[in-house]
Amino acid sequence: MAGFKAAFIIEAIKLLKKKKIIAAAILSIFAVVIGQIAVTAIKHGLGLRVAGSTEFPFLVLSIFSYTILPLFATFVAIDMFSGEFSSNTMKITLTRPVSRFGVFSAKVLNLALFICSNLVFVMILSLLAGFLFNMSSVSLLGFVRVVLSYMATFFPVFVFSLLVVLLSNLLRGGLAVFFLAIIAFIAFNFLDIVFSSYSSFFITSMFDWYTLWISESINVYKILRQVLIMLGCGIMLFTAGYYLFDRKDI
Amino acid sequence: MHKAIEITELTKVYSNGRGISNMNLTIDQGDIFGFLGPNGAGKTTAMKVMAGLMRPDRGDVKIFGASVIDDYVNAMKHVGCIIETAESYPYLSANENLKLFARFYPHVDQKRIDECLEITGLLKYKNEKSRKFSLGMKQRLGVAAAILSKPKLLILDEPLNGLDVEGIIEMRKLIKQLVHESGTTFFISSHLIHDVELTCTRIGVVYGGQLINVDYTHNILSNYSSLENYFISEVDRNGRV
Numbered sequence: 001m002a003g004f005k006a007a008f009i010i011e012a013i014k015l016l017k018k019k020k021i022i023a024a025a026i027l028s029i030f031a032v033v034i035g036q037i038a039v040t041a042i043k044h045g046l047g048l049r050v051a052g053s054t055e056f057p058f059l060v061l062s063i064f065s066y067t068i069l070p071l072f073a074t075f076v077a078i079d080m081f082s083g084e085f086s087s088n089t090m091k092i093t094l095t096r097p098v099s100r101f102g103v104f105s106a107k108v109l110n111l112a113l114f115i116c117s118n119l120v121f122v123m124i125l126s127l128l129a130g131f132l133f134n135m136s137s138v139s140l141l142g143f144v145r146v147v148l149s150y151m152a153t154f155f156p157v158f159v160f161s162l163l164v165v166l167l168s169n170l171l172r173g174g175l176a177v178f179f180l181a182i183i184a185f186i187a188f189n190f191l192d193i194v195f196s197s198y199s200s201f202f203i204t205s206m207f208d209w210y211t212l213w214i215s216e217s218i219n220v221y222k223i224l225r226q227v228l229i230m231l232g233c234g235i236m237l238f239t240a241g242y243y244l245f246d247r248k249d250i
Numbered sequence: 251m252h253k254a255i256e257i258t259e260l261t262k263v264y265s266n267g268r269g270i271s272n273m274n275l276t277i278d279q280g281d282i283f284g285f286l287g288p289n290g291a292g293k294t295t296a297m298k299v300m301a302g303l304m305r306p307d308r309g310d311v312k313i314f315g316a317s318v319i320d321d322y323v324n325a326m327k328h329v330g331c332i333i334e335t336a337e338s339y340p341y342l343s344a345n346e347n348l349k350l351f352a353r354f355y356p357h358v359d360q361k362r363i364d365e366c367l368e369i370t371g372l373l374k375y376k377n378e379k380s381r382k383f384s385l386g387m388k389q390r391l392g393v394a395a396a397i398l399s400k401p402k403l404l405i406l407d408e409p410l411n412g413l414d415v416e417g418i419i420e421m422r423k424l425i426k427q428l429v430h431e432s433g434t435t436f437f438i439s440s441h442l443i444h445d446v447e448l449t450c451t452r453i454g455v456v457y458g459g460q461l462i463n464v465d466y467t468h469n470i471l472s473n474y475s476s477l478e479n480y481f482i483s484e485v486d487r488n489g490r491v
Contacts, residue, residue, distance in 0.1 A: 003323055003354065006353035006354045007354075009353055010350050013350060014339065014350075017339075017341055017342060018341065087337075088334075088335060088337050089337050089338075089339060091301075091303055091333060091334075091337060092337050092338070092339070092351070092395075094302065094303060095301050095302065095303065095326065095329075095331050096326065096351070096354040097322075097323045097324075097326040097327045097354055098323060098354065099322055099323055100322075247305065249298075249303070249304040249305065250298065250303040250304065
């Protein structure tokens with residue numbers, strides 16, 4: 001346990017020291033600012049109301065969850081595994097008194113924290129932007145729905161990043177993992193359209209499952225089914241990723 | 251005498267047929283063991299298995315009684331190592347790198363970090379990012395990281411790589427000092443045979459993935475004029491032209 005704690009802190013410090021986290025933050029700010037400018041321009045130019053104060057974060061989330069968030073989660077996952085394997089820095093941690101399971105879990109937990117903090121950051125930004133530009137439509141229920149939808153978005157993105165972790169332990173090059181992750185992302189979205197009845201099995205189709213949580217009538221069974229599918233996929237991907245990581249010769 | 255390392259029937263063969271097979275070796279506490287062999291003989295493979303970076307096909311390595319396969323955390327508790335190359339995080343300074351490594355050892359504080367930087371001659375560069383370091387400086391940082399926790403066993407694969415003459419002499423001194431003051435055990439592989447002769451108390455020669463001979467340095471030197479002659483004769487005897 002002591003080894004895990006040390007590995008977890010080390011991974012967190014490494015993540016904070018890298019430029020990717022700054023790039024993710026800057027791009028997130030850009031996304032929110034550009035979104036708000038577009039909404040305001042349409043409102044004043046064409047007279048159309050696109051989004052109110054608590055609706056704006058949903059608009060941001062619908063774009064953010066399919067672009068910047070999975071992209072940077074992929075970058076971070078590749079960096080944590082493929083990047084460290086190719087730069088030979090993986091052995092720094094692996095030759096310390098900590099089990100491989102401890103190192104793997106510490107990395108995955110940090111990946112989860114990255115996704116979580118990125119979502120929280122964008123949520124706060126979009127809420128602030130929404131409140132500033134559309135003060136009139138503020139409501140507590142709206143705020144709760146925003147928090148709930150951002151929280152819900154974490155799970156599918158995290159499961160997708162576990163797929164990237166698996167690929168990072170399967171393939172040698174980071175670039176190959178990146179392209180394969182992109183192909184998987186596109187393929188899942190395509191398959192989601194073609195085989196819509198099986199869409200729950202294509203994890204990217206669940207990036208917008210937050211809509212289930214905030215709809216007028218909540219479909220508990222559908223939510224439960226999605227949760228179980230995500231949980232199953234998550235456990236399988238984590239286990240497969242760890243199996244490869246544990247067997248890897250450095 | 252307590253055993254620091256016990257290697258039993260260690261086998262690891264790569265798809266190209268190289269590797270190590272049926273290696274048996276025991277290192278006593280306080281030994282400075284020199285691991286010699288030509289390129290591709292299996293030195294690094296053996297060291298990687300010892301450090302847990304590779305899984306053997308067969309056999310086991312016990313460090314202070316704990317198996318690196320079944321009880322890795324306890325086996326590595328008192329081990330410091332440099333395997334193949336001394337690595338550090340390039341985007342961190344020397345001090346930050348050591349601070350990160352120190353998180354695995356609760357007893358290591360800033361004073362000890364400064365001490366290690368001082369020993370390896372890096373104290374004045376402690377706030378410089380390691381990406382700006384020369385090969386020798388990176389090697390020194392690797393040595394600082396290896397000795398940081400005051401380990402009872404140091405596994406060093408080519409520790410003199412990239413070091414200048416001054417660095418080599420300091421390294422030699424450091425090894426002897428650690429053995430003398432703390433009874434540290436060393437397992438060293440090096441191509442610099444003269445330095446091995448001057449530093450190591452016991453020598454093992456590995457060739458074609460097999461440990462072909464193990465003897466004490468003073469025994470070797472009583473029969474051969476130098477370690478180099480012994481090494482050449484051992485390798486020739488085992489079929490190398």
